[in-house]
Amino acid sequence: MEPVRLRIGVIGTGYLGVTHAACMAELGHDVVAVDVDPVKVARLAAGEMPFHEPDLGPMLARHVRSGRLRFGTSFREVALNADVHFVCVGTPQQAGSDAWDTSHVEQAFRDLARHLDHSALIVGKSTVPVGTAERMAALVAEVAPAGSRVEVAWSPEFLREGQAVADTLTPDRLVFGVSSGWAEQMLRLTYQPLVSAGTAVHVTDPATSELVKAAANAFLATKISFVNGLAEICEATGADVLALADALGSDPRIGRRSLHPGLGYGGGCLPKDLRGLHARARELGVSGAVSFLEAVDDVNLRRRRRLVDLGLELLGSYRGARVCVLGASFKPGTDDIRDSPALHVASGIQRAGADVVVYDPVAGAAVRQAYRQLSVAGSLDEAVAEADLVLLLCEWDEFRRLDPLALGTAVRRRNLIDGRYALDAKRFRAAGWTYRA
Numbered sequence: 001m002e003p004v005r006l007r008i009g010v011i012g013t014g015y016l017g018v019t020h021a022a023c024m025a026e027l028g029h030d031v032v033a034v035d036v037d038p039v040k041v042a043r044l045a046a047g048e049m050p051f052h053e054p055d056l057g058p059m060l061a062r063h064v065r066s067g068r069l070r071f072g073t074s075f076r077e078v079a080l081n082a083d084v085h086f087v088c089v090g091t092p093q094q095a096g097s098d099a100w101d102t103s104h105v106e107q108a109f110r111d112l113a114r115h116l117d118h119s120a121l122i123v124g125k126s127t128v129p130v131g132t133a134e135r136m137a138a139l140v141a142e143v144a145p146a147g148s149r150v151e152v153a154w155s156p157e158f159l160r161e162g163q164a165v166a167d168t169l170t171p172d173r174l175v176f177g178v179s180s181g182w183a184e185q186m187l188r189l190t191y192q193p194l195v196s197a198g199t200a201v202h203v204t205d206p207a208t209s210e211l212v213k214a215a216a217n218a219f220l221a222t223k224i225s226f227v228n229g230l231a232e233i234c235e236a237t238g239a240d241v242l243a244l245a246d247a248l249g250s251d252p253r254i255g256r257r258s259l260h261p262g263l264g265y266g267g268g269c270l271p272k273d274l275r276g277l278h279a280r281a282r283e284l285g286v287s288g289a290v291s292f293l294e295a296v297d298d299v300n301l302r303r304r305r306r307l308v309d310l311g312l313e314l315l316g317s318y319r320g321a322r323v324c325v326l327g328a329s330f331k332p333g334t335d336d337i338r339d340s341p342a343l344h345v346a347s348g349i350q351r352a353g354a355d356v357v358v359y360d361p362v363a364g365a366a367v368r369q370a371y372r373q374l375s376v377a378g379s380l381d382e383a384v385a386e387a388d389l390v391l392l393l394c395e396w397d398e399f400r401r402l403d404p405l406a407l408g409t410a411v412r413r414r415n416l417i418d419g420r421y422a423l424d425a426k427r428f429r430a431a432g433w434t435y436r437a
């Protein structure tokens with residue numbers, strides 16, 4: 001089947017929206033994207049990336065130059081120039097509650113639908129509480145101009161930051177939560193090159209598709225906390241958690257991926273989606289059925305406290321000590337510092353009286369803006385100089401290559417905590433380091 005050139009709208013140009021918009025252009029569609037942040041839109045319209053994501057910059061610039069990908073702030077413009085719209089706005093955790101804040105989603109549907117006077121499909125991609133698609137369909141019916149035919153579907157996104165382009169263009173699966181054959185057909189046409197290439201397509205109802213996404217992230221978080229709980233038993237007994245994870249993960253029913261122990265999960269997705277699912281279950285009166293999600297969250301946060309305590313054990317006191325934190329983003333490959341475990345630990349150690357200096361290969365600017373109280377080094381050498389304790393909290397390749405001898409001459413005391421099990425303990429111990437993971 002020949003690829004079809006569709007007119008695609010993208011609402012929200014954050015990590016998900018920009019990736020989705022550029023990849024839709026890459027699949028051959030004409031794309032127009034809108035956001036409420038005019039500064040971000042101006043940068044994107046000039047072909048510039050507002051955040052760090054490997055491989056995305058050149059693709060974005062190429063499609064902006066060719067005119068196939070456009071950015072703006074006018075919902076009317078998007079409504080007039082597209083037939084399939086993807087809503088990619090943020091759904092952060094509500095202040096003072098575990099629930100997802102869906103106000104941006106509601107606003108986006110409202111602002112788009114009131115301009116849609118033709119036949120169109122609005123596809124939610126944001127991660128939301130189950131039942132949101134149904135609510136949005138009712139909202140659209142209320143605000144769309146009389147005579148228009150606008151349908152709502154939900155197709156959650158599973159991309160990982162740092163691999164966002166590859167995950168979008170070669171996903172494990174596509175999930176189409178639709179209420180009609182027409183909506184399914186529009187989504188199949190949108191993703192036609194991927195469907196033709198054999199990507200698994202799961203066609204279901206919107207509510208199930210919303211739950212698939214929340215369940216996937218809750219399951220990944222559970223795997224990570226499971227191995228991290230065992231890491232603490234290993235610490236108490238001298239057992240080797242990496243060997244345990246390898247042996248456990250080689251059972252295909254369990255799998256080795258997302259079973260890497262360490263400081264635990266952070267970012268703009270896993271923490272808030274786990275809590276959001278639990279909060280939704282509470283609203284539905286079934287929270288007991290997923291009560292383990294609370295334990296998953298507790299184990300995850302316990303890892304951060306445990307790391308602060310471990311540093312104290314090594315130093316005796318944080319007062320007057322210089323502590324170097326390597327890595328600030330929530331994982332390598334991104335400058336995203338939302339719910340960053342590394343920065344949570346860095347702030348805790350600073351509050352305990354240490355002089356903390358943070359270094360990250362790409363997230364330095366974001367840290368300077370959001371954590372004004374932390375000092376941020378411009379280079380690895382500057383960060384490690386005269387340190388009493390080095391903490392590796394995000395496993396960038398630059399840190400994996402650290403030479404224990406060279407590092408040993410830069411610091412004041414050879415204390416190292418490898419919060420991500422990324423370094424060779426034997427090499428560091430042989431070079432005189434007190435190494436803990």
Ligand SMILES: NC(=O)c1ccc[n+]([C@@H]2O[C@H](COP(=O)([O-])OP(=O)(O)OC[C@H]3O[C@@H](n4cnc5c(N)ncnc54)[C@H](O)[C@@H]3O)[C@@H](O)[C@H]2O)c1
Pocket residue numbers: 011012013014015016017034035036037040088089090091104105107108125126127128157158159160161268269
């Ligand atoms: N980041 C990821 O890797 C990823 C992957 C899969 C799913 N998701 C989900 O996708 C959604 C977006 O996540 P993100 O990481 O891209 O968030 P983000 O904060 O990076 O981006 C959200 C964008 O939406 C814009 N926005 C807010 N309200 C708007 C409105 N009414 N109209 C238009 N634009 C609006 C914001 O200005 C911002 O640019 C969330 O639900 C998230 O859980 C994210």
Ligand SMILES: O=c1ccn([C@@H]2O[C@H](COP(=O)(O)OP(=O)(O)O[C@H]3O[C@H](CO)[C@@H](O)[C@H](O)[C@H]3O)[C@@H](O)[C@H]2O)c(=O)[nH]1
Pocket residue numbers: 127157158159160161162217220224257258259260261262263264265266267268269270273330331
């Ligand atoms: O074995 C592992 C794997 C990950 N992590 C940590 O877990 C967090 C999340 O990692 P990852 O899942 O790779 O990153 P995200 O980009 O947050 O992606 C998750 O969240 C996205 C947003 O919903 C989903 O689309 C993805 O499928 C889902 O993997 C990071 O802090 C990692 O350091 C571990 O500690 N151990």
